[in-house]
Amino acid sequence: MRDRRRFLLYGVAPLTLGLLFVSLYFSGVMSLQELVSPAEDREFGLIENVQNLILLSGALLCWRAKRLEADRGWRRLWALGVVACLVFFMEEIDWGDHYWSALTGAQRPAGEYFNLHNQGDINRWLKKVVDIGFVLIFFFLPLAKGRVREPLRPLLPKLHSALTLLGGAITSNLAHGLEDAGWTNNGSLYNNISEFRETFTYWVVVLYLWELSVLRRRASVGREELS
Numbered sequence: 001m002r003d004r005r006r007f008l009l010y011g012v013a014p015l016t017l018g019l020l021f022v023s024l025y026f027s028g029v030m031s032l033q034e035l036v037s038p039a040e041d042r043e044f045g046l047i048e049n050v051q052n053l054i055l056l057s058g059a060l061l062c063w064r065a066k067r068l069e070a071d072r073g074w075r076r077l078w079a080l081g082v083v084a085c086l087v088f089f090m091e092e093i094d095w096g097d098h099y100w101s102a103l104t105g106a107q108r109p110a111g112e113y114f115n116l117h118n119q120g121d122i123n124r125w126l127k128k129v130v131d132i133g134f135v136l137i138f139f140f141l142p143l144a145k146g147r148v149r150e151p152l153r154p155l156l157p158k159l160h161s162a163l164t165l166l167g168g169a170i171t172s173n174l175a176h177g178l179e180d181a182g183w184t185n186n187g188s189l190y191n192n193i194s195e196f197r198e199t200f201t202y203w204v205v206v207l208y209l210w211e212l213s214v215l216r217r218r219a220s221v222g223r224e225e226l227s
Contacts, residue, residue: 003160011163014203018171018196021047025175028184037195039186043098047195051202052092058206059085065213070220081209088202127194130201138165138204154215157208164207168200 024036024046037045062081069075093099101107138161141148145156175196179185189195 006158006160007163010158010160010204010207011167014164014200015167015170017050018167018199019174021196021199022171022175022178025185025189026178026183030186033186033188037186037188039188041098041102042188042192042195043093044102045188047199048092051199052089054199054202054206055085055089055092058202058209059089061206061209061213065209065216068220069216074216134165134201134204138162138208155212157204158211161204161208164200164204168197171200172197 021036024032027033033039035046037047042048059082062078062085066075066078066082069078090096138157139159141156142159142161145153148156172194175193179189179193
């Protein structure tokens, strides 16, 4: 039953969401395209806002785990998780600049961003680092579980994470293929098709945090029973 739930959470759910976004964006129906990624500002579409919700969920999960954690070292790690999720969230919303522009009408010059990850070639290199790092962490590390020392084994990601990575690759390649084939879209994601895969990136990280929080709660309950 647990494996079935993980199959749904790591595989079926994110892939279904990703394929839904792709089908809406390339549907040829302007209203659906605008729903998923508005031509005027893609930051207010479903894709971006689902990513924001995932990051905020991660921050909330870490905050709750910190409150329930008895170990001081782990409390610091959970606090770091809260900060990391919030920083990524703020980067995603350009540190509030999107909303400020929408409210005031003040627009930055084309190609100018307030956030860090869109400066220069940072985003291009960041994508490569994330791709390589995630394959190592969420695929090869779980496969090498037998070679990891026993105290560290429970901290490794679940091999089900590979399903999320696979779903992200499928969705991204499909989106790139449709764009290259000239399927109708509103152009809001021109040179930013990677946004489809970014949802999977945040998804797998938050699932790992969730698995880790469950592990720590069980450890805490075990200590209470022994005492």
